Amino acid sequence: MTEVTDRTPDYAETLRELPTEEGVLRYHEVGDGPPLLLLHGSGPGVTGWRNYRGNLAAFAEHFRCLVLEFPGFGVSDPTDEHPMAAAPKAVSRFLGGLGLDRVDVVGNSMGGIVAVNLAIARPGLFRRIVTVGGIGRNLFGPAPGEGINLLVDFTENPTREALVRWMHSMVYDPAVVTDQMVEERWTQATDPDTLAAARRMYGRKAIAAGFAASEASDRPPYWAMLHKVTAPTLITWGRDDRVSPLDMALLPMRTMPSAELHVLPRCGHWVMIEQQAAWESAVLAFLTRPGDEA
Structure with missing residues (x-):
């Protein structure tokens, strides 16, 4: 099993730029x-x-696919903000710049959290939502989970060995992690600006500060407001996810009024890569289903 298929669109031919007031x-x-x-x-x-x-060829048969690169990850212009704080603003600028006021959205992990936060703040922005792991909160296991702890280890001490350990935590089958994937990730992850942004998210001090701020805040966390996400939502999850364990899915599955949950076996956090065909089938069936609008 590989991340790239023969049908993968060309990187350079599909790359676009959108100038905005924030870069x-x-x-x-x-x-x-x-x-x-x-x-x-x-x-x-x-x-x-x-x-x-690897998924674009299948989705492009039905949709105009727009894969946004968040600021702080080395492709779009950098940001001095915490990347998670910058991301929803980037989505709003992006959709506004393209003249789009209502779209379907697929969000992987952090991307899913960004999507549901926007759905809470801007009802009607998304026709339908698909998430891949990540949303909700740990109910039965400790937080952060194994994969997050390995991510912190790499962020604090970025070695190739630490990167491989983290990548293996993202999948059920370690063979999914190819040498090509490791090299691609290593080159970008060790870029000084990208690494600095990562430390704002996943350095030990940043993680500790985030937990402390959450405990001290009177503002409800996003997972306590998931009942406000009214758009039909497909929650997809790998049964063997070691980054965001499956028990996290119970809260959004129960509280989001129009949510359904699809769990894929023999699959870790990278659902769209490790169970590509099965995931694409479920997502396309959901996105192209007649009716069922919010």
């Missing part, structure tokens, strides 16, 4: 039809292209 946003555009926004996750060397390049 250039870069993205990939493939296909025609209703707009489908794809939001990537976090982690060393991540990009939207690496998250979704």
